[in-house]
Amino acid sequence: MGVLSEKTVKKIVEVQKKYPTKRSAVLPSLYLAQEDQGYVTKEAMAEIARLLSVPPVQVYESATFYTMYNKKPVGRNHIQVCTNLSCSLLGAEHIVEYISKKIGVKVGGTTQDNRFTLKTVECLGSCGTAPMMQVNDDYHENLTEEKIDKILDSLD
Amino acid sequence: MAEKVLFKNVEDPKQYLIETSLKKGGYETLKKALGMTPDEVIDEVKASGVRGRGGAGFPTGLKWSFIPKFSEKAKYVCCNADEGEPGTFKDRVIIENDPHLLLEGICIAGYAIGATAGYIYIRGEFAFGAKRLEGAIAEAYKKGLLGKDIFGKGFDFDIYVHRGAGAYICGEETALIDSIEGKRGMPRIKPPFPALAGLYDGPTIVNNVETLSAIPYIVRNGGKAFGSIGPEKSPGTKIFNVSGHVEKPGSYELPMGTPLREIIYEHAGGIKGGRKLKAVIPGGASTPVLTPDEIDVHMDFDSVAAIGSMMGSGAIIVMDETACIVKSVLRLAQFFAHESCGKCSPCREGCTWMVDIIKDIEEGRGKEGDVDFLVSVSEGIFGNTFCPLGDGASMMVSGAINKFRDEFEYHIKNKKCMSAS
Numbered sequence: 001m002g003v004l005s006e007k008t009v010k011k012i013v014e015v016q017k018k019y020p021t022k023r024s025a026v027l028p029s030l031y032l033a034q035e036d037q038g039y040v041t042k043e044a045m046a047e048i049a050r051l052l053s054v055p056p057v058q059v060y061e062s063a064t065f066y067t068m069y070n071k072k073p074v075g076r077n078h079i080q081v082c083t084n085l086s087c088s089l090l091g092a093e094h095i096v097e098y099i100s101k102k103i104g105v106k107v108g109g110t111t112q113d114n115r116f117t118l119k120t121v122e123c124l125g126s127c128g129t130a131p132m133m134q135v136n137d138d139y140h141e142n143l144t145e146e147k148i149d150k151i152l153d154s155l156d
Numbered sequence: 157m158a159e160k161v162l163f164k165n166v167e168d169p170k171q172y173l174i175e176t177s178l179k180k181g182g183y184e185t186l187k188k189a190l191g192m193t194p195d196e197v198i199d200e201v202k203a204s205g206v207r208g209r210g211g212a213g214f215p216t217g218l219k220w221s222f223i224p225k226f227s228e229k230a231k232y233v234c235c236n237a238d239e240g241e242p243g244t245f246k247d248r249v250i251i252e253n254d255p256h257l258l259l260e261g262i263c264i265a266g267y268a269i270g271a272t273a274g275y276i277y278i279r280g281e282f283a284f285g286a287k288r289l290e291g292a293i294a295e296a297y298k299k300g301l302l303g304k305d306i307f308g309k310g311f312d313f314d315i316y317v318h319r320g321a322g323a324y325i326c327g328e329e330t331a332l333i334d335s336i337e338g339k340r341g342m343p344r345i346k347p348p349f350p351a352l353a354g355l356y357d358g359p360t361i362v363n364n365v366e367t368l369s370a371i372p373y374i375v376r377n378g379g380k381a382f383g384s385i386g387p388e389k390s391p392g393t394k395i396f397n398v399s400g401h402v403e404k405p406g407s408y409e410l411p412m413g414t415p416l417r418e419i420i421y422e423h424a425g426g427i428k429g430g431r432k433l434k435a436v437i438p439g440g441a442s443t444p445v446l447t448p449d450e451i452d453v454h455m456d457f458d459s460v461a462a463i464g465s466m467m468g469s470g471a472i473i474v475m476d477e478t479a480c481i482v483k484s485v486l487r488l489a490q491f492f493a494h495e496s497c498g499k500c501s502p503c504r505e506g507c508t509w510m511v512d513i514i515k516d517i518e519e520g521r522g523k524e525g526d527v528d529f530l531v532s533v534s535e536g537i538f539g540n541t542f543c544p545l546g547d548g549a550s551m552m553v554s555g556a557i558n559k560f561r562d563e564f565e566y567h568i569k570n571k572k573c574m575s576a577s
Contacts, residue, residue: 018316019336020230020356026338027321031280058338065340065497066321068280084242085441085487086399086473122324122491123242123441124281127399127471128406137283 002047008036012051022052026062030069039070067121075110075117077155079103080134083120086127095131095143096120102152115155161373161382161393162366163409166253172288174295177256183301185376189264190309192375197268201371203379205391210236210327210364211440211468212544213390213457219361222351223269229358233265233274234336234350237365238320238327240279241440242491243471246395247365249407251278251285254369255292259315261368263302264375266313269361273314277332280321289317324495328543329362330354331497342499343543366395386412390456394470398424401431401476413456420451420474431476434575435560439468441488442548444555445481465555480573481560485553486514492549503546506537510553522568530564531557 002009011032016025029052033044040063049056063069070078079099083092096118100106103116110117126132129141140151165171165180174182189197202217223231235258239247250258262274278286293315296302304312323341325331331341333355354360370392374382383391394412396419399405403425410419416438420426427433433448438455443466446453453463460467475484493507513530516522531554538550557564566574 018318021337023338024318024336027319027335030321031319054338061340062321062338066280066323068320068322083487084491085437085484086243086405088487089400089473089475089479089484121322122494123240125239125245125248125279127243127245127473128397129245130399130405134281139284 002050003041003043004033004036004047008032009051012048016052023054023058025052026054026059027066030059030063030066034069039073073110075114077115077135077152078117078119079152080119080121080124082122082124082126082130082132082134084123084127086123087130087132090130092131095133095148098145099133099148099152102148116152159385160409161385162250162257162369162395163407165257166249168253171254172252172256172292174256174292174299177254178299182256183260183296185372186260186263186267186301187307189267189375190307190311194268194270197264197375200375200379201268204370204374204382205379205389206367206370206374206382207390207457208364209366209370209394209469211241211442211466213467216363216367219351219363220265220269222349223359223361224352225270227270227359230273230356231269231271231358232355232360233262233269233271234329234332234355234360234362235262235274235276235365235368236327236329236332236362237276237278237282237285238324238332239282239365240324240327240495241442241469241471242488243399243437243440243473244397244469245399246397246407246470248282248285249395250365250369251282252288255289256296257372258289258365258369259292259296259302261371262315263306263313264371265361265363265368267311269359271361272312273316275336275355276315276317277326277336278317278319279326280319283319286317286319293317323497324491325497325543325545328545331543332362333360340497342497343545345542387454387456387458389458394455394467396423396455396470396472398472398474400474401428401479402426402474403428410455413454413459416446416451416453416455416472419455419472424472424474427474427476429476431478433474434477434479435475435481435484437471437473437475439466440471441473441491442466442544442552443468444551445559447559466551478575480518480575481556481563482514482518482567482573485556486511486518488552489514489549492545492552496545496549500540500542500546502537502540503542503549506533506546507549509533510549514553517564517567520567520571522564522571524568526568527557527561527564
C-alpha cells in the first residue's frame with residue numbers, strides 16, 4: 001500500500017490527461033503529494049514514480065531541484081518573506097526580524113507548537129506592494145508591524 | 157495618451173468572468189482571426205512590429221514565422237508566465253484581472269502556427285493566478301471557445317495550466333520547456349531552437365504573457381494601429397513596473413519610449429519623501445544600473461541599449477540616496493547564485509565567487525584589488541554560459557562597478573558604507 005490517500009492517487013491519475021507524456025505529470029503530482037502530506041516524503045516520491053511509470057530518480061531529481069517542494073515538514077502556516085531588492089529597499093530585513101522575534105524562531109525554524117515556519121525567499125513578483133510575504137498560498141502585501149500582528153494573530 | 161492595449165479592463169473587478177469579457181468584445185478577435193488564413197494573422201503580427209515583452213525584445217511575428225508549416229509532430233504554444241525577474245510584477249495583473257484576454261491571445265497564436273495545444277507555464281507562487289486561469293479556461297470550454305471546432309471553423313485547441321515550483325531559471329524558454337516535460341529546468345543548448353524542436357520535440361513558440369495579451373489588439377485593429385504607438389522600431393505600449401523608493405510604486409501601461417524621468421517623477425510620483433535619486437535599475441535585476449544623469453533615456457529596447465543597459469521586462473527599481481549600492485548588488489548577486497541551475501560552471505561557480513567577494517567588501521573585509529578581481533570574475537562569466545542567467549548576473553555586477561566604483565572602494569577603505577554617514 002502506498003502512503004498517499006486514495007483521493008490524491010485519483011488526482012494523480014487524472015492530471016496525466018493534460019500531457020502527452022507521463023513524466024510531465026511529475027511536477028503537478030509532487031504538489032498533490034505535498035498537499036496530501038504537508039511535505040514531500042521519499043515514500044511519496046516512490047509512489048509517484050510507480051503511478052507514472054517513470055524511474056524514481058526522475059521524480060527525486062525534480063523534487064529536489066524545485067524549492068517549493070518541502071522535503072522536510074513545515075508548520076501549519078508557512079511564512080515566506082521576500083528579501084529581494086525591491087522589498088529589501090523598503091525594509092524587508094526589519095520585517096523578518098520582527099516576525100522572528102514575534103514567533104520566537106530564527107529564519108528556517110518552526111515553532112514548537114508547529115504553528116509557524118519562517119523562511120526568507122527570493123522575489124515573489126509583488127515588488128510594487130513591498131514589503132511582502134506569502135503565508136501558505138496567500139500573498140500579504142504593503143506590510144507594517146501592525147499588519148503583521150493582525151495577520152499572524154488571525155492564523156490558526 | 158495612447159489607447160490602452162493591455163490594461164483597458166483590468167480595473168473592472170468582474171473582468172475575470174467570461175460574461176463580462178464577452179460583453180466587452182472578448183473572443184471576438186479570435187472569431188475574426190479564424191476567418192483569416194494563418195499567414196494573414198502572422199503578417200498582421202509582423203506588421204505590428206511587436207517585440208517580445210519578456211525582456212529579449214525579439215520580433216514576435218518573425219518568431220512565429222520560423223515554425224514549419226508542415227510537421228509530423230504536434231506544435232505547441234507555451235505562454236511564459238514565470239514572471240521571476242526581480243522587480244517585475246506585470247503579467248500577474250493581466251492573469252488575475254483579465255485572464256480571458258490572455259487566453260484569446262494564446263488561441264490566436266495557436267491558430268497562426270497550427271498548434272494543437274497551449275501550455276501556460278505559471279510560476280508556482282502565483283497560486284491565486286493559477287486558480288484564476290483554471291477558472292477562466294473552464295468557462296471558455298463551456299462556451300465552446302476552447303476545445304473542438306471553435307466558432308465552427310474547424311479549429312481545435314486546448315489550453316492547460318502548468319505550475320512551476322520556484323525556479324527563476326524556468327523563465328528561460330528551453331528550461332521552461334523542460335519543466336513542462338517534468339524535468340529539472342535546465343536550459344538546452346541551441347540549436348535546435350524551440351521553433352523546430354521544442355516541447356515534446358515539436359515546433360514550439362514561447363511567448364511572454366504581455367506579448368500574447370497584445371495579440372487580440374493587433375489582430376482586431378491591424379498591425380499598423382499597434383505599430384503607430386511609440387517608436388518605429390520598438391512599437392506599442394509597454395507595462396512598466398516601478399518599485400523601490402518612489403511615492404507610488406505600481407504597474408503603468410504607457411507608450412513604449414516614454415522617458416524614464418517621466419515614469420519615475422510623474423507616473424510613480426517621484427522619489428519617496430522628496431529624497432535625492434541615486435540609481436535606477438531600468439529593466440529588472442539583470443540590467444545594468446543607471447545614474448540620475450541618465451534618466452532622460454526613452455524607455456524602449458533600442459534607446460536603453462544605446463546607453464549600455466537594457467529595457468528588459470520594464471521593471472524599474474528606484475534607489476534613493478539612502479540606498480547602499482554594495483549591499484544592493486550583494487543582494488542581487490545572492491539571487492543569481494541561488495537561482496543558477498548549476499548546469500554550466502562559469503555561472504554556477506562564478507556567481508558564488510561574486511557573492512563571496514561582494515560579501516567581503518560589504519562586511520568590511522574587503523582588500524585592495526578586490527574590485528578588479530570581481531570584474532575579472534564577472535568577465536569570465538559573460539558570454540560563456542548556456543543561457544542568459546549568467547550574463548545577467550555579470551552585467552548587473554559589472555554595470556554597478558562601472559557607475560559606482562567609488563562606493564565599492566569606499567567600503568574597502570573605510571569598512572563602512574558611504575550612505576551610512
